[in-house]
Amino acid sequence: MATLKLTDIKKQFGTTQVLHGVDLNVAEGEMIVIVGASGCGKSTLLRIVAGLEFATSGQVDIGGQDVTGLDPAERDVAMVFQNYALYPHMSVFQNMAYGLKIRRMAPEDIRKRVAQAAALLGIEALLERRPRELSGGQRQRVAMGRAIVREPKLFLFDEPLSNLDAKLRVQMRAEIKRLQRRLGVTSLFVTHDQVEAMTLGDRLVVMHQGHAAQVATPMEIWSRPADTYVASFIGSPAMNFLPGTMEGGAVRLDLGLKLHLPATPALADGHKVTLGIRPEHLCPGAGGITMNLELLEPLGSETVAHGRLPDGTELTARLPGEVTTEGPLSLLLPSEHLHLFDAATGKRIGA
Amino acid sequence: MRRTPMAYLWLTLGVLVFAFPIYMTLIGSTHDASTIGRGDVPLLPGPLGGENYANAWNGTGGGRIQGQPAGLMLANSLIMALCIAAGKIAISLLSAFAVVYFRFPGRMLAFWLIFITLMLPVEVRIIPTFQVMVDLSLTNSRAGLIVPLMASATATLLFRQFFLTIPREYVEAAKVDGAGPLRFFRDVVLPLSVTNIAALFVILFIYGWNQYLWPLLIINERSLETIVVGLTKMIGTGDSQNEWNIIMATAVMAMLPPVAVVVLMQRWFIKGLTETEK
Numbered sequence: 068m069a070t071l072k073l074t075d076i077k078k079q080f081g082t083t084q085v086l087h088g089v090d091l092n093v094a095e096g097e098m099i100v101i102v103g104a105s106g107c108g109k110s111t112l113l114r115i116v117a118g119l120e121f122a123t124s125g126q127v128d129i130g131g132q133d134v135t136g137l138d139p140a141e142r143d144v145a146m147v148f149q150n151y152a153l154y155p156h157m158s159v160f161q162n163m164a165y166g167l168k169i170r171r172m173a174p175e176d177i178r179k180r181v182a183q184a185a186a187l188l189g190i191e192a193l194l195e196r197r198p199r200e201l202s203g204g205q206r207q208r209v210a211m212g213r214a215i216v217r218e219p220k221l222f223l224f225d226e227p228l229s230n231l232d233a234k235l236r237v238q239m240r241a242e243i244k245r246l247q248r249r250l251g252v253t254s255l256f257v258t259h260d261q262v263e264a265m266t267l268g269d270r271l272v273v274m275h276q277g278h279a280a281q282v283a284t285p286m287e288i289w290s291r292p293a294d295t296y297v298a299s300f301i302g303s304p305a306m307n308f309l310p311g312t313m314e315g316g317a318v319r320l321d322l323g324l325k326l327h328l329p330a331t332p333a334l335a336d337g338h339k340v341t342l343g344i345r346p347e348h349l350c351p352g353a354g355g356i357t358m359n360l361e362l363l364e365p366l367g368s369e370t371v372a373h374g375r376l377p378d379g380t381e382l383t384a385r386l387p388g389e390v391t392t393e394g395p396l397s398l399l400l401p402s403e404h405l406h407l408f409d410a411a412t413g414k415r416i417g418a
Numbered sequence: 419m420r421r422t423p424m425a426y427l428w429l430t431l432g433v434l435v436f437a438f439p440i441y442m443t444l445i446g447s448t449h450d451a452s453t454i455g456r457g458d459v460p461l462l463p464g465p466l467g468g469e470n471y472a473n474a475w476n477g478t479g480g481g482r483i484q485g486q487p488a489g490l491m492l493a494n495s496l497i498m499a500l501c502i503a504a505g506k507i508a509i510s511l512l513s514a515f516a517v518v519y520f521r522f523p524g525r526m527l528a529f530w531l532i533f534i535t536l537m538l539p540v541e542v543r544i545i546p547t548f549q550v551m552v553d554l555s556l557t558n559s560r561a562g563l564i565v566p567l568m569a570s571a572t573a574t575l576l577f578r579q580f581f582l583t584i585p586r587e588y589v590e591a592a593k594v595d596g597a598g599p600l601r602f603f604r605d606v607v608l609p610l611s612v613t614n615i616a617a618l619f620v621i622l623f624i625y626g627w628n629q630y631l632w633p634l635l636i637i638n639e640r641s642l643e644t645i646v647v648g649l650t651k652m653i654g655t656g657d658s659q660n661e662w663n664i665i666m667a668t669a670v671m672a673m674l675p676p677v678a679v680v681v682l683m684q685r686w687f688i689k690g691l692t693e694t695e696k
């Protein structure tokens with residue numbers, strides 16, 4: 068168990084800059100999920116923490132100790148890989164024991180630790196099998212077991228659930244969360260699945276093109292996204308964006324509608340802004356915007372309505388119950404659910 | 419597959435054609451020298467099998483050209499072939515490991531140099547190699563016989579290709595587990611290469627066993643003579659009568675070790691193949 072501190076981590080492969088200065092402070096026992104689109108540098112960041120890759124500049128501290136230049140072996144971290152990377156010629160027991168054997172632990176202690184971890188994961192019966200004789204979920208457990216027996220300072224997970232089918236993924240997700248809570252080991256978990264991120268993380272790091280766009284709790288990220296990228300990435304269906312201009316402390320949408328905000332932002336008139344509202348916050352009612360319906364997705368308890376505004380902007384609304392109307396649908400934009408972003412920079416404005 | 423009888427006929431014919439010389443050798447090794455010397459080619463075994471083989475083994479064939487004991491020559495060949503095969507495998511495993519897993523200056527240069535030596539068979543570099551052995555006073559020694567045949571570009575390339583198919587995650591998992599390079603080599607790379615090693619061993623053993631030109635050149639000392647060289651020396655060039663029965667008995671014995679290696683390793687090899695892990 069330890070803290071983790073990343074200071075201004077930059078990474079370049081040849082001439083391509085992959086990470087542009089990432090800062091992160093992880094408290095003891097915290098579960099941090101790094102989430103972002105494919106190719107944004109999540110794995111690279113994780114591998115820099117593991118010591119499998121070295122940052123071009125910046126500093127990595129684990130448990131208050133600068134480990135920037137150290138090899139993985141000296142960092143006392145354990146990693147679970149996407150394809151599990153279990154040694155195919157070793158039994159499950161040998162796979163789990165390997166790291167301990169290298170650290171010259173006494174055979175009795177190794178047996179005890181492996182037995183403990185196996186019991187925790189419910190894989191006692193599999194210890195003599197080879198990895199190829201296991202199902203995907205069992206392999207996943209063994210890979211977890213290999214990390215657990217080491218009792219490392221940090222757990223690092225690189226998309227460990229992406230090779231599992233949907234049902235198993237949900238089950239393993241809950242199991243990982245429980246296990247992490249129980250063991251209290253500081254963890255970094257990489258995924259590109261936002262549901263996984265929201266459910267697993269104490270805090271999330273939303274990565275965007277090599278930057279940490281926002282570091283916050285899942286609820287905070289959902290309710291107060293730092294920029295339009297985070298706003299559209301987290302939440303499903305994605306947030307709607309409407310262009311507008313400041314006018315006397317209120318927002319004049321390009322559609323013509325003028326909207327007052329709960330707090331008046333300190334922006335000059337004429338400032339271009341983007342107004343965001345989540346599909347679930349739009350509610351039917353007169354006096355708002357009018358959407359021309361294109362597609363209805365009934366989900367039972369609610370209906371997702373896709374359509375366009377008169378100016379052609381796409382809009383999605385999640386409406387309670389069944390929607391039977393056809394043609395134009397009138398929607399209200401409750402002011403307490405509005406998000407305001409700077410049109411030029413995409414950054415959030417105000418509280 | 420429907421024309422099975424025809425297929426069997428052709429296959430049987432083929433086998434007969436290929437096997438006949440070997441059968442002749444076997445039969446010849448059971449007659450006396452004069453029977454073969456007369457040009458009669460008996461098709462049935464003669465009475466002298468045990469005696470001929472004993473004479474060949476002990477080098478007591480009599481006659482004008484005294485052969486070395488086949489037992490000694492077989493031992494020499496066996497030592498040479500085993501050392502060459504083992505040496506080639508050890509060296510190429512290590513060099514392929516270096517080329518694949520380490521980033522060092524001149525890595526690609528080293529790789530291409532190894533690759534280029536592929537184009538130079540033993541015969542092409544035999545004179546300079548001989549000169550080097552003379553300078554090192556290694557002529558007429560086992561070391562001089564074996565060491566120059568040990569480096570192997572082919573095996574290095576094969577292992578390199580194989581290592582490149584080992585997922586990168588194994589290296590990384592081992593690094594995180596705390597294994598150093600040699601530990602990783604021993605605990606992961608080597609066990610995964612077992613099948614490849616077995617296959618190469620068969621090929622390299624036979625390659626070593628069949629070496630002719632180099633042993634002929636470097637060894638004058640008859641007690642170090644290998645069986646392939648010794649066998650040809652038993653055949654006189656002049657008008658003396660060759661002891662064909664002894665020569666054939668020796669030839670049969672010279673065939674046995676490669677056959678044994680193929681048979682033994684094949685079982686192992688198939689076991690390795692069926693247990694191949696992904």
Ligand SMILES: Nc1ncnc2c1ncn2[C@@H]1O[C@H](COP(=O)(O)OP(=O)(O)OP(=O)(O)O)[C@@H](O)[C@H]1O
Pocket residue numbers: 080085103104105106107108109110111112259
């Ligand atoms: N060894 C490397 N050499 C050159 N470029 C690399 C290397 N490793 C990664 N990259 C590049 O760095 C960028 C980030 O890669 P990274 O693997 O961190 O993405 P990721 O966020 O994990 O994506 P994914 O979700 O697809 O796994 C990519 O554009 C990739 O092409």
Ligand SMILES: [Mg+2]
Pocket residue numbers: 109110111
């Ligand atoms: Mg990745």
